[in-house]
Amino acid sequence: MANLKLKDVAKSYGDVNVLRDINLEIDSGEFIVFVGPSGCGKSTLLRMIAGLEQITGGDFHIDGVRMNDIPPSQRGIAMVFQSYALYPHMTVRDNMAFALKIAGKSADEIKAATDRAGKMLQLTPYLDRLPKALSGGQRQRVAIGRAIVRDPKVYLFDEPLSNLDAALRVATRIEIAQLKESMPDRTMIYVTHDQTEAMTLADRIVVLAGGGIAQVGAPLELYERPINEFVAQFIGSPAMNLLPGKVTATGERTQVQLDGGGTCEVDIPTRPGDEGMAVKLGVRPEDLRVTDGPALFEGTVDLTEALGEVTLLYFGTTGEAEPFIAKLPGIHTGLNRKTVRLTADPETMHLFHDGQSLLYRDGPPTTPMRWTQTPKDPAVLTDIIAPPPVG
Numbered sequence: 001m002a003n004l005k006l007k008d009v010a011k012s013y014g015d016v017n018v019l020r021d022i023n024l025e026i027d028s029g030e031f032i033v034f035v036g037p038s039g040c041g042k043s044t045l046l047r048m049i050a051g052l053e054q055i056t057g058g059d060f061h062i063d064g065v066r067m068n069d070i071p072p073s074q075r076g077i078a079m080v081f082q083s084y085a086l087y088p089h090m091t092v093r094d095n096m097a098f099a100l101k102i103a104g105k106s107a108d109e110i111k112a113a114t115d116r117a118g119k120m121l122q123l124t125p126y127l128d129r130l131p132k133a134l135s136g137g138q139r140q141r142v143a144i145g146r147a148i149v150r151d152p153k154v155y156l157f158d159e160p161l162s163n164l165d166a167a168l169r170v171a172t173r174i175e176i177a178q179l180k181e182s183m184p185d186r187t188m189i190y191v192t193h194d195q196t197e198a199m200t201l202a203d204r205i206v207v208l209a210g211g212g213i214a215q216v217g218a219p220l221e222l223y224e225r226p227i228n229e230f231v232a233q234f235i236g237s238p239a240m241n242l243l244p245g246k247v248t249a250t251g252e253r254t255q256v257q258l259d260g261g262g263t264c265e266v267d268i269p270t271r272p273g274d275e276g277m278a279v280k281l282g283v284r285p286e287d288l289r290v291t292d293g294p295a296l297f298e299g300t301v302d303l304t305e306a307l308g309e310v311t312l313l314y315f316g317t318t319g320e321a322e323p324f325i326a327k328l329p330g331i332h333t334g335l336n337r338k339t340v341r342l343t344a345d346p347e348t349m350h351l352f353h354d355g356q357s358l359l360y361r362d363g364p365p366t367t368p369m370r371w372t373q374t375p376k377d378p379a380v381l382t383d384i385i386a387p388p389p390v391g
């Protein structure tokens with residue numbers, strides 16, 4: 001068990017401030033994922049937690065003990081790197097055992113720990129092999145095994161899957177998810193560029209941007225309720241479309257007239273006096289559907305990408321602005337150069353003013369999120385669990 005607390009943590013290299021005002025509390029057993037654009041300081045923050053980088057401002061505690069000046073080896077932390085960093089001349093077992101030997105553990109203890117890690121990571125058949133006789137995915141599992149044998153309170157992962165090809169990434173991601181399930185009281189912090197890893201592994205995602213924390217929340221919370229335009233466009237793929245416009249009617253539902261000509265209603269309240277306010281309407285590509293009624297967007301398709309399960313339609317790819325993208329279920333072909341009208345439901349759309357979501361204007365929203373309300377139809381579930389007999 002280990003809870004972590006970062007209070008006003010900052011990092012600078014000489015005059016260059018990389019991180020500031022990092023305030024974050026991580027509970028025992030939580031799986032936290034750091035995401036953010038390249039160079040935003042994800043690895044630096046992880047390395048400060050590990051003790052591999054000096055913290056230049058603020059305080060970092062593990063279980064109430066200040067860690068700023070505690071050396072890495074005494075923090076109860078193990079770190080798994082992107083470049084597996086295995087010893088090439090040592091077998092899998094010896095690679096995993098190395099830290100335990102240094103720590104003076106007995107041969108029996110070492111055997112028990114490496115057997116256990118080998119079993120957890122399905123490495124038992126490979127314990128006597130050298131790293132060069134393993135696939136990339138197996139090597140990364142050995143690197144994870146090296147962390148497991150030390151039985152740390154906190155696991156840190158710095159983009160552990162980014163050297164693997166697509167299929168191995170998926171397989172190893174699932175193993176990491178299972179590892180988390182098998183060690184529910186171990187705290188894990190994971191840095192990644194990969195949306196799927198962040199969305200599927202995290203209990204909470206920390207979005208870093210511009211040297212600070214943009215938003216912290218459960219994956220679906222960030223997806224459904226991004227606090228600002230940055231998070232809105234960072235979480236979700238393709239990125240959320242943003243359309244400039246102005247408020248034309250206020251109330252529980254807000255009416256927006258878009259600069260591009262369309263109009264729409266959004267399920268976000270505005271106040272009397274907000275009429276005329278400049279806003280950006282946010283709509284996710286997957287929330288759009290074709291309509292022959294009132295549209296929030298009408299355009300000529302420049303490019304179609306049929307991916308099988310979905311089709312992406314691109315509009316305005318020639319201009320300087322980001323293209324507008326729609327993601328429609330199923331396969332659609334022959335749409336290039338056709339004019340398409342698109343709309344979306346009021347509860348799926350977002351409104352931003354000066355870059356900030358209007359949903360957070362009076363503090364964090366208190367109404368339940370849509371994904372928590374989705375009714376689970378017992379009939380459907382029963383069908384899935386026990387298909388009806390045929391005939």
Ligand SMILES: Nc1ncnc2c1ncn2[C@@H]1O[C@H](COP(=O)(O)OP(=O)(O)OP(=O)(O)O)[C@@H](O)[C@H]1O
Nearest residue numbers: 013016018036037038039040041042043044045193
């Ligand atoms: N030793 C250093 N001296 C000066 N600046 C540094 C040093 N190390 C890192 N930085 C800067 O700190 C910033 C954060 O780097 P960091 O590697 O933490 O970012 P990141 O979010 O992990 O990036 P990426 O996603 O590309 O791996 C970068 O702008 C980088 O140039």
